Structure formats: structure tokens, C-alpha cells
Amino acid sequence: MRTSIIISACLLVAVLINMPPQFSIAGRKFYRPSINLNLLGKPFVRDLNFKLGLDLQGGTHLVYEADTSKIPDADKPQAVLATKDNIERRINSLGVSEPLIQVANTVNQFRLIIELPGVSDVTEAINTIGQTAQLEFRLPTSASPSSILDFAPTDLTGKDLRIAQVQFDGGNQVGGNPSIGLEFTSEGGEKFAKITRENTGKQLAIFLDGMPLTAPVINQEITDGKAVITGNFALEEAKRLTIQLNAGALPVPIKIIEQRTIGASLGNESISKSLFAGIIGYLVILLFMVFNYGFKGVLANVALTIYILLSLSIFKLIPVTLTLAGIAGFILSVGMAVDANILIFERIKEEIRWGRPKRAAMELGFHRAWTSVRDSNVSSLITAGILFWFGTGSVRGFALTLIVGILVSLFTSIIITRNLVRAFYSK
Amino acid sequence: MNHFPFMKYKWLYFGFSTLIVIPGIISLIMFGLRLSIDFTGGTLLEIQTKSPAQPAQIIELAKAQQIEIFSVQPSPDNIYLLRSKSITQEQSNLLKTELGKNYGEVVEKRFETVGPTIGAELTQKSFLAVIVASVFIIIYLAWSFKSVPAPYTSWKFGASAVLALLHDVIVVVGIFSLFGHFFKVEIDALFITALLTIIGFSVHDTIVVFDRVRENLPKMPKHTFEEIVDFSITETLNRSLNTSMTVVLTLTSLLLFGGETIRWFVVALLIGIVSGTYSSIFNASPILVLWENKHR
Numbered sequence: 001m002r003t004s005i006i007i008s009a010c011l012l013v014a015v016l017i018n019m020p021p022q023f024s025i026a027g028r029k030f031y032r033p034s035i036n037l038n039l040l041g042k043p044f045v046r047d048l049n050f051k052l053g054l055d056l057q058g059g060t061h062l063v064y065e066a067d068t069s070k071i072p073d074a075d076k077p078q079a080v081l082a083t084k085d086n087i088e089r090r091i092n093s094l095g096v097s098e099p100l101i102q103v104a105n106t107v108n109q110f111r112l113i114i115e116l117p118g119v120s121d122v123t124e125a126i127n128t129i130g131q132t133a134q135l136e137f138r139l140p141t142s143a144s145p146s147s148i149l150d151f152a153p154t155d156l157t158g159k160d161l162r163i164a165q166v167q168f169d170g171g172n173q174v175g176g177n178p179s180i181g182l183e184f185t186s187e188g189g190e191k192f193a194k195i196t197r198e199n200t201g202k203q204l205a206i207f208l209d210g211m212p213l214t215a216p217v218i219n220q221e222i223t224d225g226k227a228v229i230t231g232n233f234a235l236e237e238a239k240r241l242t243i244q245l246n247a248g249a250l251p252v253p254i255k256i257i258e259q260r261t262i263g264a265s266l267g268n269e270s271i272s273k274s275l276f277a278g279i280i281g282y283l284v285i286l287l288f289m290v291f292n293y294g295f296k297g298v299l300a301n302v303a304l305t306i307y308i309l310l311s312l313s314i315f316k317l318i319p320v321t322l323t324l325a326g327i328a329g330f331i332l333s334v335g336m337a338v339d340a341n342i343l344i345f346e347r348i349k350e351e352i353r354w355g356r357p358k359r360a361a362m363e364l365g366f367h368r369a370w371t372s373v374r375d376s377n378v379s380s381l382i383t384a385g386i387l388f389w390f391g392t393g394s395v396r397g398f399a400l401t402l403i404v405g406i407l408v409s410l411f412t413s414i415i416i417t418r419n420l421v422r423a424f425y426s427k
Numbered sequence: 428m429n430h431f432p433f434m435k436y437k438w439l440y441f442g443f444s445t446l447i448v449i450p451g452i453i454s455l456i457m458f459g460l461r462l463s464i465d466f467t468g469g470t471l472l473e474i475q476t477k478s479p480a481q482p483a484q485i486i487e488l489a490k491a492q493q494i495e496i497f498s499v500q501p502s503p504d505n506i507y508l509l510r511s512k513s514i515t516q517e518q519s520n521l522l523k524t525e526l527g528k529n530y531g532e533v534v535e536k537r538f539e540t541v542g543p544t545i546g547a548e549l550t551q552k553s554f555l556a557v558i559v560a561s562v563f564i565i566i567y568l569a570w571s572f573k574s575v576p577a578p579y580t581s582w583k584f585g586a587s588a589v590l591a592l593l594h595d596v597i598v599v600v601g602i603f604s605l606f607g608h609f610f611k612v613e614i615d616a617l618f619i620t621a622l623l624t625i626i627g628f629s630v631h632d633t634i635v636v637f638d639r640v641r642e643n644l645p646k647m648p649k650h651t652f653e654e655i656v657d658f659s660i661t662e663t664l665n666r667s668l669n670t671s672m673t674v675v676l677t678l679t680s681l682l683l684f685g686g687e688t689i690r691w692f693v694v695a696l697l698i699g700i701v702s703g704t705y706s707s708i709f710n711a712s713p714i715l716v717l718w719e720n721k722h723r
Contacts, residue, residue, distance in 0.1 A: 055688075063545065122538070126516050257542035259516065266536055266688075273686035281680035285673055292669060325617055328681055328689050332624070332696065335677035339670040343635065346666040372638040375571050376631040382563045383627030387620060390556040395620045402624070 003419050007306075014309040017048055017316055035317075048316050052117075053323035053397055056271055058264030059117035060125065064254040066110050071250055075163055080110055082246035083254065086133045087112060089209075094125055112254065113392070122261050135161065135248020136207045139199055148212050151205045154195055158248025160188025166238045167228065178238040180229040182245070189225025197221040208244050270324050278331045282308070289338060293345045299420040300341040300413070307337045307412040314404050326397035333405030339376070340413035344369040362425055366418050373414070377406050430661040434653045437713035444594060444710060447702075451601015454608060460600070461607030463615035464510070466550050468543035469497075472509040472519055477531025479505055488525050494518055500611075506536065513540050553619045557596065560626050561589050568630070568637075575641055579652075583718050584641075588633040591711035595629045595702040596622060599695055606691075617692045625699030628674070632667045632707035637715070639663050652719050656712050664708070671704040 019032045035046040054061050064087075071079045084103055091099045091114065100115040119125050135158030138151035145151060162183045168176035184192050195204065196218050205215035216229045233241070285304065289297035311330065315322065348365030352358060384406065387399035464471050482499035485507065489496045500508040514522075516538065523533045568585030575581045599622060606612035639659035647655050675697065682693045 065542075065544075123516050123520055256515065256540075258545050259538065259540045261516075261535070261538040263534070263536040270686050270688055273684060274681075274689075277681045277684035277686075280684060281677035284676045284680060288673060288676060324689055325620065325692065328685065328692065329624075331677050331681055331685075332674065335674040336628075338673050339631070342666050342669045342673070346663075346669070350662070371571075372635050375568070375634045375638065378567055378571075379564055379630045379634065380627040382567060383560045383623045386556050386560045386563070387623050390552050390623075391616070391620065395616055398620055398624075 003415065004423070007416055007419060010310065011306060014306070014313045017313040018309055021049070046317060046319065050316060051319045051321045052267070052271075053321045053326065053394065054115055054117060054260070055262050055324050055394060056267040056322065057117050058262050058267050059115065060119050060122045060259065060261040062112075062114040062116070062126070062129070062256060063258035064112040064114065064129075065257045066112065067253045067255065068110065071252065075250060078163065078165075078242070078246045079250035079252050081243050082133075082250055083252045084112065085243045086247040087114070087129055087254075090128050090131065091116065091125075094119070094128055096125075111257070118264070126256070126259075130254065132251040132253075133158065133244075133247035134207075134209050135245065137195070138205045138207055139195070140203055140205070145203065148205075148207075151207070151212075151215075153207075154191075156188065156191045156195060158251070160184055160191055161245065161249035162188070163249055164242040164245035166235070166242050177230070178233050178235045179231070180233070180238055180242055180245070182227045182229065184225040184227075186225065189223070192225060192227065193221060193223045196227075206245065208248060213241060213244055271327075274324065274327045274331070278327070278334070281331050282334055285335060285338060289341070293341075295424070296345055296348075296421065299424065300338055300345070300417055302420060303341065303412045303417040304334070304338055306416055307409055308334065310412065311401075311404055311408045314408065315401070318400075318404075320400050320404065321397050322401075323394045323397035325394045326401040329398040329401040330405060333402060333409065336380075337405065337409035337413060340369075340373045340409065341417055343373055344414075344417070359425060362421055366414065366421075370414075373410075377410055380406050430654075430658045433657045433660050433708070434713060434716050435657075437709075437716065440709035440713060444706070448594070448597055448601060451598065451604060454604040455601055458604055458608040460604050460614045461612065463613035464539060464541045464546070465615045466546045468513055468541050468546040470509075470511045470514045470519070470540040471537065472511070472522075472535070472539075473537035474507055474509070474523065474526070475534045475536055476505045476507070476526065477533075480507065480526070480530045482507070484529070485509065485526065488529065489522055492518065492521050492525055494522055505530075513542060515540070549616060549619075556619065556623060557626065560623055561592065564592070564626070564630055565589050568634070572637065572641060576644055579644065579719055583715060584637050587711045587715040587718065588630050588637065588707075590714055591633055591706040592626055592629045592703075594706045594710050595625055595699055598702045599625060599699045602698055603691075603695065606694075612691050617689070618695055621692050621695035621699065624696060625703060628700055629703030629706065632671065632704050633711040635663050635667055635670070636660055636707060636712055640712075640715075653716050656716050660708055660712060667704060667708060671700055674700050 016033060019030075022029060022031045024030065032048060034048055035044060037044040066080070066083055068076050068079055080103065084101065088101055091101065094116070096116045096119055098117060100113070102113040104111045104113055114129070116125055136153045137156040138153050140150055141152050142150050162185050165181045165183075167179050167181040200218050200220060202218055203215045204218050206213045214229065216231065286301045289300050289304075291297070293300065311333070314320070320326070344365050347369040348361050351361035351364045356364060381403065384399050384402040388396055388403065391399055482501060485499050486496045489509075489511070494511055494514055496509050496511045498510045502508065519535070519538055523535060527533045565582065565585040568588055569582040572581040572584040575584065603612060603614060603618065607614065636659055639662055640656055643655050643659050647658070650658070678693055678697045678700065682690065682697065685693060
């Protein structure tokens with residue numbers, strides 16, 4: 001009884017998730033719900049649309065290699081953060097919806113993996129991403145500056161800044177107020193000394209790519225090339241500001257080492273073809289199971305249908321990015337999902353042949369087929385896990401759909417089928 | 428007990444497997460594998476032109492732009508697949524402009540460029556993945572078959588399964604070497620994905636048979652190991668065939684209706700799964716029999 005309630009609940013949720021976004025029955029409009037939760041302080045928001053990979057919706061996949069060889073080891077983490085931030089800002093300026101930016105560290109270099117769905121002008125995107133950040137120190141042109149236009153550039157730029165770091169008041173103790181320490185190069189220190197000497201009391205605004213970051217007031221002349229920006233910074237704010245300053249101070253040359261651009265038309269065609277192939281495959285499996293196992297086959301088919309609904313729901317909830325290979329993997333898994341049922345039903349046939357009463361044979365079938373079901377699924381999980389570790393993008397999508405498929409099929413083909421078989425054969 | 432004496436003909440099965448494997452191995456030695464840019468690095472550019480173009484002419488036009496094109500593969504509807512050394516988006520734009528002057532508007536359908544380091548990494552990772560997968564499967568099966576009664580050894584079950592699995596890998600790689608030579612089929616990252624999936628699936632059927640052997644061993648103390656294996660195969664033949672059949676059915680549907688892009692991926696899976704079913708019955712089991720009988 002309890003299991004059937006759980007199963008019905010799962011099924012209801014799966015059906016809700018897989019509904020079309022909106023549809024109407026008898027003149028009344030229905031909308032698919034969406035998820036907007038706050039789990040333990042983390043937002044969990046899903047619009048319950050399938051997330052399509054670049055090969056299906058078109059777009060470009062870029063892998064950049066960053067050359068950090070000219071940056072001292074101690075400053076590398078800051079440089080990496082700053083580069084990523086810089087690229088993120090540039091991509092946002094492109095107005096791409098749902099871009100993906102990942103840092104992948106290998107042994108002694110780091111890479112940035114960028115996915116830009118639906119970008120029409122790849123050349124423009126590449127040019128924008130490839131620009132380095134321009135950090136400028138600007139002085140006010142009027143006594144009381146009222147807009148960013150009232151500041152004029154000085155000869156002090158990001159090149160003169162060696163590094164920016166978060167500091168804390170009263171030595172380096174965490175707990176004091178965070179401030180930002182700037183360290184200039186020797187040449188930069190001289191320029192900075194001159195500026196601070198001549199402009200004490202004025203604001204020295206810092207601009208990144210033409211946008212103001214902060215505009216502290218010069219308190220006194222600074223000759224040692226080390227300045228501190230104080231203010232009521234929250235720690236996050238201070239960190240953010242240093243990252244942006246470092247984008248100008250620690251420019252890292254980046255180079256494209258992999259690019260894949262796929263037109264959207266190719267993707268649409270692929271989706272409809274795969275969908276058709278999937279439906280045919282599903283129907284053939286339904287027939288195969290009924291032909292071989294009769295009414296039990298019908299029950300396995302019910303479980304298979306639930307399998308498809310549940311898996312698709314999980315793809316939407318995680319969310320799994322569906323690629324062409326991933327969809328192929330899922331269609332393949334539809335064929336594999338009934339395997340456990342075949343093993344169990346064959347075992348039931350055997351138990352009956354060996355003279356067991358029908359009902360005992362059913363229970364034994366589920367029980368005794370378990371070791372072979374477990375072992376074969378674990379071996380598939382091992383290879384899918386390795387695929388997930390080994391692959392990027394498309395291969396990962398395939399591995400993930402396979403892993404989800406194996407786990408869900410264990411649930412549907414054993415627990416759901418067993419309950420269905422019990423319900424129909426217990427009388 | 429009624430059963431078919433499968434193990435009596437074990438040398439016949441080995442012979443058949445050799446017959447399948449040999450041409451592939453010869454092809455591997457003579458032609459090697461036709462590797463895609465995923466492994467070698469380089470650029471793949473798929474374009475569609477307004478009016479038909481001559482491949483030789485495209486190569487000439489590219490040469491003027493200092494782009495060395497290895498091959499141009501024409502498809503219907505004026506679609507051309509160009510392969511070249513690694514070029515940048517900018518170079519590709521120049522080429523498209525140049526081609527546009529001759530053949531009307533040029534639409535870029537796909538542009539893929541892979542640097543040599545990424546390619547080398549993939550090669551390394553692929554080998555590693557196949558080896559790691561095999562080792563993990565041996566370990567898991569040895570653990571899972573630990574209840575096999577003495578004098579039989581559980582790791583021989585695992586190792587026999589993996590030998591059969593390597594057979595499947597060699598069959599698929601060999602056939603794709605031939606495909607590469609005769610149909611210009613390329614080995615890409617998806618092919619490695621197919622191989623690993625095959626590895627996972629290949630042991631399915633082997634496990635079904637071995638699981639039954641394990642169950643029958645204590646039940647049939649008066650029979651020889653060979654007879655027990657024969658009997659176990661006979662008992663499980665139906666389910667081995669049926670579980671493979673369902674996968675073959677969905678794959679065939681994908682092959683027939685699933686479109687061009689994943690066609691060879693599906694072919695690789697199909698060959699692997701058929702080979703996997705064959706090898707679990709006709710390779711894994713005889714190897715286990717030979718091995719376990721060696722000391723008796």
C-alpha cells in the first residue's frame with residue numbers, strides 16, 4: 001500500500017514536469033508549474049524546460065588556454081580569478097543568454113571553457129572575449145565632479161599596478177575592517193607619487209573598461225608605491241574590487257585551443273530525427289515485450305513508460321544538458337531498461353518449469369535474478385562513471401544520461417514491476 | 428539433463444573469432460585508424476554555397492589565403508566539408524569571403540578547430556579510460572564472484588569476462604579501421620564513448636552466464652566443469668539473446684531514422700553489442716573452461 005502511494009506520487013510529479021508548457025482542454029488553459037524554492041539558503045529554480053546542448057540549439061564552444069608563465073607563482077591564483085572575471089564581464093556585455101564559463105586546471109596551466117548558445121556573430125564574440133582589461137586612474141576635471149564625464153585619464157594605468165590585495169585593519173588579522181592594498185611597480189610608484197603630491201585632497205577614480213570602480217580621496221603624498229583604499233567595504237565587496245583591479249594589473253594572454261561552432265538549423269533537424277527514432281524504438285520494445293512475456297510484458301511496458309517519464313523529469317531537474325549523443329544514450333537506455341525485467345521474467349518461467357507454484361515463482365524470480373541484475377548494472381555504471389570523468393561536453397552528456405538511466409531503470413524495472421506483478425497476480 | 432554441448436566446439440568458436448579479428452588487425456597494421464581532428468588537431472569547416480563549387484577550386488582559393496586544405500568532401504545541396512590544419516575564425520572568415528565571390532553567399536554550418544595539445548590529451552585519456560574500465564571490471568567481478576566454491580577461483584571469472592571484452596574492442600576497432608580505409612569513416616571522441624559503452628554492455632551477457640555457473644556449481648557436484656558451463660549457457664541462452672535483442676532494436680531504430688550525425692556512433696555500438704553477445708557465450712565461457720580445467 002505504502003509503495004503504491006509512493007509510486008503514484010512519483011508518477012504524478014513526473015507527469016506534471018513533463019507536461020507541455022501550456023495546453024488547453026475543453027477551452028480551459030492549463031500551465032505547467034515551475035520550481036522556485038529556497039533549500040537551506042540555496043535557491044533552487046527550474047523552469048522545467050529541457051536544457052539543450054550546443055549541438056542541438058546552435059552556438060559556439062570555446063576553450064582558451066591562459067599563459068600564466070610571466071606571472072609570479074604567488075600571484076597566479078589572483079591572476080586566474082581576474083582573468084575569469086574579465087571574460088565573464090565581456091561575455092555579459094555580448095548579451096548571450098545562459099553562457100557557461102568554467103575554469104579547468106591542468107597540471108601547470110589553466111583553461112577556460114566557454115559555451116555561448118545561440119551566438120550569431122562568433123567573430124565579434126571572439127574579439128570581445130580576447131580583449132584585455134583596460135584599467136585607468138582618472139583625475140577630476142572640475143572641483144565637484146558630478147558624473148563620470150568629469151574625470152580625465154592620467155598616465156597611470158593597469159600596467160603600473162603590480163597587484164591588488166584585500167587587507168585588514170590592524171595588521172593582517174581577519175576581523176578588522178577590510179581594505180584594499182595596491183602595490184605599484186617601481187615606475188608606477190613614481191607616477192603615483194607625482195599624482196598624489198599634486199592632487200592631495202582630490203578624488204582619484206579608478207576605471208575599468210571605461211566604467212568607474214571606485215573613487216577614493218587622496219589623503220597625502222605616497223612615495224613608496226604602496227597605497228591603501230579604505231572605506232566601509234564589506235568583505236565580499238573588497239574581494240570583488242581587488243579581482244577587478246587585478247584584471248588590469250595581471251593581464252594574462254589567452255589563446256583559443258579549441259573551437260566548435262554549430263549552426264542552429266543542423267540542431268533542429270537532429271532533434272526531430274532523434275525524437276522519431278526514439279518513438280519507433282519505444283514502440284518496437286513494447287511489442288517485443290508483449291510478444292515474449294504476454295501480460296507480464298504489458299506490466300513491464302507500464303514500468304518502461306514510467307521509466308521514460310521519470311528519467312526525463314530528472315533530466316529537467318538536475319538539469320542535464322541534452323546533446324545529440326545524450327539523446328542517443330537515452331534511446332539506447334530504453335532498450336536496456338527492460339533488461340532487468342527480461343532476466344526476472346525468464347527466471348520466473350524457469351521456477352515455474354521446476355515445479356514451483358506460480359505465486360512463489362514470481363517472488364523467487366525477483367529475488368534470484370537480483371545478483372545478475374546488480375552485477376550487469378554495476379559494470380555499466382563503472383564504464384559510465386569513467387566516461388563522465390574522461391569526457392567533456394557531449395561525451396559527459398552521454399555519460400550522465402546513461403548513469404541516470406541505469407539508476408532509474410533499476411527502480412522501475414524492479415520495484416515498480418514487482419508491485420504491478422503483485423497487484424495483478426496476488427488474487 | 429538436456430543441454431547442448433557448447434564447450435565441445437570451443438576451438439570452432441575461437442577459429443570464428445580469429446576469422447573476424449584478423450582482417451581488422453591487418454587493416455590496423457596496414458592502414459591504421461583514420462583519426463578525426465579530435466585526436467590530431469586541425470580544423471573542420473562545413474559550408475553551404477549558393478551555386479555548386481569544384482573541390483579542387485576550393486583548395487586553390489584557400490591556398491591563396493595561405494590555408495592548406497587536406498580534403499573537400501561534397502554532400503548534396505552544395506554542402507562541403509573542408510578539412511585543414513588548425514585555422515582561426517578570422518582565417519575562416521577570409522576564406523568564406525573569398526569563396527563567396529565565386530559561389531554566391533556562403534553559410535557556415537559548422538566550424539570546429541582543435542589545437543594539437545587537446546588532441547594529444549584525448550588520445551592519452553582514451554587509452555587510459557579503456558584500461559581503467561577493464562581493471563575496475565576485473566576487480567568488481569572478482570569481488571562479486573568471491574563466493575565461487577574452491578577449487579575454482581573468482582578472479583578467473585573476472586579475467587575471462589575482460590578477455591571477451593577486449594575481443595569486442597578489437598573487433599570494433601578493427602572493423603572501423605576497415606571502414607576508415609574504404610568509407611572514410613573517422614574515429615572521434617564519440618567513437619571512444621561507444622567503445623566504453625560496449626565495454627560496459629559486453630560484460631552484461633557474460634555476467635548472466637557466469638552468475639548461473641556460480642549458482643549451478645554447488646548444485647551439480649557430480650558433473651564436470653565443462654558440463655556445468657554447457658548447462659548454464661543452455662539455461663540462460665534465451666535471456667542473453669533477448670536482452671541484447673532489445674538494445675539491438677532501439678539501436679536499429681536510431682540507425683534507420685536517427686540522422687547522419689550520429690550514424691557511425693550507432694554502427695559502432697551495434698557491432699559492439701552483437702560481438703559482445705557472441706563473445707560472452709563463445710569466448711568468455713570457453714576461456715573460463717580451459718583455464719579452470721588446466722590443473723585438473
